[in-house]
Amino acid sequence: MNYLLKLSLAICLLFSVSSCTVDSLEDTMEERSIDASAVAPNQACSNQDPKSKLTNNGTVAFTFQILDSNNNLIELLEVAPGVTSAWISFSEGDTVFNLASNTTGVSDDKVFINMTNCSEVEIIVNSGNQIDTPVVNNLN
Numbered sequence: 001m002n003y004l005l006k007l008s009l010a011i012c013l014l015f016s017v018s019s020c021t022v023d024s025l026e027d028t029m030e031e032r033s034i035d036a037s038a039v040a041p042n043q044a045c046s047n048q049d050p051k052s053k054l055t056n057n058g059t060v061a062f063t064f065q066i067l068d069s070n071n072n073l074i075e076l077l078e079v080a081p082g083v084t085s086a087w088i089s090f091s092e093g094d095t096v097f098n099l100a101s102n103t104t105g106v107s108d109d110k111v112f113i114n115m116t117n118c119s120e121v122e123i124i125v126n127s128g129n130q131i132d133t134p135v136v137n138n139l140n
Helices: 002-019 023-038
Strands: 051-056 062-067 075-078 093-100 109-115 119-123 135-140
Touching: 002 051, 051 062, 051 093, 093 119, 109 119
Parallel strands: 051 119
Antiparallel strands: 062 075, 062 093, 093 109, 119 135
16 A cells, blocks of 8 residues: 555656646747837937927916917917827927916916927926926937
């Protein structure tokens, strides 16, 4: 009986070991190279105009104005609370981003940024109805 128990244990162990498979390292490397090639390549910017958008996380609607260095009005949008505008393109140079509100107790706000081609900025209004510090991103 003692030998029968040892024999059945040995057979179970033999089946367990023989049923395991080992993947080759080459297969793993091929899978990684396929995954890496599936990532979309970064698109280079070729002298595109700068662009901006407004994300209104505040509690009131804002009129979003973009003015160029010659004080020409580029865009005038009404952006409701909880809404993000579309990207707006404009000429490079000193740019004024103006937010105005008709709501009592909410002050207007302006940001001056020297925008270059192949750059973008998202103006974000926080929950206190003020502009957070904008971050300009280069598209290169």
